Amino acid sequence: QLHLVESGGGLAQPGGSLRLSCAAAGSTFSTRAIGWFRQAPGKEREGVSCITSGGGITTYAEAVKGRFTISRDNAKKMVSLQMNSLEPEDTAIYYCAAGPYFFCSGLVAHVYGSWGQGTQVTVSS
Numbered sequence: 001q002l003h004l005v006e007s008g009g010g011l012a013q014p015g016g017s018l019r020l021s022c023a024a025a026g027s028t029f030s031t032r033a034i035g036w037f038r039q040a041p042g043k044e045r046e047g048v049s050c051i052t053s054g055g056g057i058t059t060y061a062e063a064v065k066g067r068f069t070i071s072r073d074n075a076k077k078m079v080s081l082q083m084n085s086l087e088p089e090d091t092a093i094y095y096c097a098a099g100p101y102f103f104c105s106g107l108v109a110h111v112y113g114s115w116g117q118g119t120q121v122t123v124s125s
Helices: none
Strands: 003-007 010-012 018-025 034-039 046-051 058-060 068-073 078-083 092-098 119-123
Touching (some): 003 092, 018 119, 034 078
16 A cells, blocks of 8 residues: 655745655555646646656656656655746646556556645746
8 A cells, every 4th residue: 555645835936946745655656656646726637747666767748848857766755846937827736646557657647546635836926
């Protein structure tokens, strides 16, 4: 069983930065890909980024490519999402979740499990 907890959300100005963290508890963390997803009010949950179990391959949604960077530290059981050049459209609740395999299963939410409780990111001037 894997338990994930997000942190690091908050208020940022357009063009600003935030760093989200996803802390894991459980023995399977290092064998599973981890994804970040977000859900804005009135919208469906969408995939943001994913990283393979070993951290060697990353995937990004087009909307965040070049602005967000995902990384992981298996020794610390942590996945981070560095978000730069934030835009108001990035406002959402951000969730991390575990994929069923060591590789990323796309950015399709229903494939992932062990969802955290989410952390709110608000980008506004």
